[in-house]
Amino acid sequence: MPYRAALLCSARRLTRRDVDAEDLVQDTMMNAFLGFDRFQPGTNLRAWLYRIMHNRWISSHRLKQRRPEAFSVVAIADIGIVGITSRSARFARSAEDEALDGLSDRRIEEALRSLPEGFQKVLYHVGVEGLTYADTAILLGIPLGTVTSRLSRSRIRLRAQLADYANGPRARSPRRPSGL
Numbered sequence: 001m002p003y004r005a006a007l008l009c010s011a012r013r014l015t016r017r018d019v020d021a022e023d024l025v026q027d028t029m030m031n032a033f034l035g036f037d038r039f040q041p042g043t044n045l046r047a048w049l050y051r052i053m054h055n056r057w058i059s060s061h062r063l064k065q066r067r068p069e070a071f072s073v074v075a076i077a078d079i080g081i082v083g084i085t086s087r088s089a090r091f092a093r094s095a096e097d098e099a100l101d102g103l104s105d106r107r108i109e110e111a112l113r114s115l116p117e118g119f120q121k122v123l124y125h126v127g128v129e130g131l132t133y134a135d136t137a138i139l140l141g142i143p144l145g146t147v148t149s150r151l152s153r154s155r156i157r158l159r160a161q162l163a164d165y166a167n168g169p170r171a172r173s174p175r176r177p178s179g180l
Contacts, residue, residue, distance in 0.1 A: 003046050004029075007053055014057045024060070028053040066130060111161040119154035122147055 007028060011021035032039075032052050039048055112120060118140075125136040126147070133151070137144045 003049055006046070007049060010050065011053060011057070014054075024053060024057055027056050027060075031056060108162070111158055114161065115154050115157060118142075119150050119157070122150040123154045123158075126151055 004025060007025045008021055011024040011028075012018065015021045015024055028049060032049055035052075039045070112123070115123070121140055122136060125131045125139060126133065131139065133144055133147045137147045140147070
């Protein structure tokens, strides 16, 4: 474990907590041990370990984002649910979520149905199911680049269609008399 100290230092920067950093380094070493047959002799072992650690950190970070926050019953009773939700960043709503609140489900469904079938499938698997682009490509049997382009194009089309609905009737400014 010659790189343990260096890995731990980098892990602290990523996790910002000593305990989490130690867990990340342990997870990195375990994954490196399990995948050591994929290490190519003559390449940089330190860089390989850093890459494993960074990928493990990204995976755990994404997992935490998908999970709802857990609170103990004692904390809820002591602080109250309003106090907890106000401290939690998970309850902060994005601008897109707030804009979608103004739309009816029927209009959103119409906009989604107007997309080509391939666009709908990609948008569903990535946006709703939370699959990665690579997993979606494998599932649908299409190249990764196709997933990326379909997702981008479907989002652009949806934004264009729903922008008119979200803005509602646009207020027209009164015309100024000519010559003023």
